[in-house]
Amino acid sequence: MRVLVLTGAGVSAESGIPTFRGKDGYWRNLDPTKLATPEAFARDPQLVWDWYRERRERIRNARPNAAHEAIARLARATDEFLLVTQNVDDLHARAGIPAERMVRIHGDIFVTRCSRCDFSYAGRGGSPEPPGACAVQPTYGRLRSIAATFEKDADLPRCPECHALARPGVVWFGEQLSRNELERVEDFLDGGACDVVIVAGTTATFGYIIDWALRASQDGAGLIEVNPEETPLSRFATRLVREPAAIALPRIVDELAN
Ligand SMILES: [Zn+2]
Numbered sequence: 001m002r003v004l005v006l007t008g009a010g011v012s013a014e015s016g017i018p019t020f021r022g023k024d025g026y027w028r029n030l031d032p033t034k035l036a037t038p039e040a041f042a043r044d045p046q047l048v049w050d051w052y053r054e055r056r057e058r059i060r061n062a063r064p065n066a067a068h069e070a071i072a073r074l075a076r077a078t079d080e081f082l083l084v085t086q087n088v089d090d091l092h093a094r095a096g097i098p099a100e101r102m103v104r105i106h107g108d109i110f111v112t113r114c115s116r117c118d119f120s121y122a123g124r125g126g127s128p129e130p131p132g133a134c135a136v137q138p139t140y141g142r143l144r145s146i147a148a149t150f151e152k153d154a155d156l157p158r159c160p161e162c163h164a165l166a167r168p169g170v171v172w173f174g175e176q177l178s179r180n181e182l183e184r185v186e187d188f189l190d191g192g193a194c195d196v197v198i199v200a201g202t203t204a205t206f207g208y209i210i211d212w213a214l215r216a217s218q219d220g221a222g223l224i225e226v227n228p229e230e231t232p233l234s235r236f237a238t239r240l241v242r243e244p245a246a247i248a249l250p251r252i253v254d255e256l257a258n
Contacts, residue, residue, distance in 0.1 A: 001256070002080040002194045004216040005071055006209055007245075008202025010227065012087045014246040015062040017055075027051055037173045041115070045156055045165055052168045056109055059089040067200065067245035068095035070253040075101055077257040082188040084212065086202055088170045103184050105177055105208075111169025114159035120169055177208075185212060193218045196256060200226040200245045204233040224252065 009019040018025045020032040027035070030051075034040060041048045064072075072095040075081045083102045085092055088109040092102060113120035157166040171177055189212065197217040204210055210233050217223040217238075225237040226248045234240055241248045 001078050001196065002192060003074060003078045003082075003256075004188065004194045004197045004212070005074070005081075005083045006085075006197070006199045006202060006213060007067075007071070007083065007092070008086045008200070008204075008209075010201025010203075011065075011067045011085075011245045012062075012089050012091055013201070014067060014244055015065045015089075015091055017059060017062055017087075017089055017091075027054070033173060036170070038175065041165075041167060041172070045167075049156060049168075052109065059091070059109065062089070062091065064091045064095035065246045067249045068092055070249035071200075072096040074253045074257060077253075080191065082185070084185055086206075086209075103181050105171070105181055105185070107168075107170035107178070109168055109170055112157055112166050113169045114162060114164055115167045116164035117159060117162045119159050119161045119166075121166075122169075189215050194222065196222045196224065198224045198226065198249075198252065199233055199237070200249060202231070203227070203229075204231045209233070210236070226252070 009017075009021075013019050020036070025032045028051075030047075032051075035048055035051050068091050071083060071092065075083065075097050081101050083092060083097055085102065085104055086106050088104065088106050090108070090110060093099070108122070111120055111122050158164065159166050194216045197213050199209065199213050202209055204213070213223060213233060214236060221238060223233075223237045224239045224241065225231065225233055226241045226243065226245050227234075228242055228244055241252065
């Protein structure tokens with residue numbers, strides 16, 4: 001079986017990670033869609049870092065839910081599998097999806113990278129290691145001091161190479177998706193049509209989500225949408241499941257994996 005799964009904020013919301021939309025997403029009365037921008041970082045990097053550190057903390061304390069577990073089970077039961085997630089948390093990884101079967105199209109919140117050069121540090125900020133992951137161990141003096149700088153709570157971290165401000169390794173509104181990650185999705189799509197495409201917990205308001213879902217499913221065959229609400233993708237789907245992902249996905253995976 002060849003399977004593509006696309007997930008968005010709705011899947012993590014059920015683990016207590018607030019989405020950007022709605023009242024829950026607001027932080028200190030600020031709109032996250034305005035904080036997660038290069039403009040906000042240029043204006044007030046401390047404010048943006050304070051927000052990201054709180055989000056990191058919340059994610060560290062969250063746990064994968066039944067939707068994450070079900071998708072990981074589907075990955076184990078499938079020869080050709082790719083998960084494309086818009087979520088920058090590590091809950092899919094902690095549920096057991098290996099890095100080579102997952103594309104994190106909006107980046108990784110636990111990565112800290114330079115705002116100017118290519119330097120990046122994949123420290124996990126104390127988050128539990130995903131099973132089987134190769135940990136970045138800051139054992140050497142220089143790496144240890146980078147870890148200490150990047151994971152301290154108060155300061156604005158700076159790049160050890162060029163001294164520019166460091167920033168979270170996520171894709172902000174108005175920024176390009178990583179070419180590398182886009183290529184990984186394209187490679188999978190080029191590999192042939194999927195038997196099943198599941199789109200869960202994303203409002204599919206980004207055009208590329210609809211594009212990938214339709215290409216992978218050959219214009220909708222085997223396309224399952226899991227979302228309590230109607231989305232722009234709904235009219236293309238062959239099956240609509242109007243339930244939260246943590247309720248619907250374990251059942252759908254039971255059906256598919258048997
Ligand atoms: Zn730099």
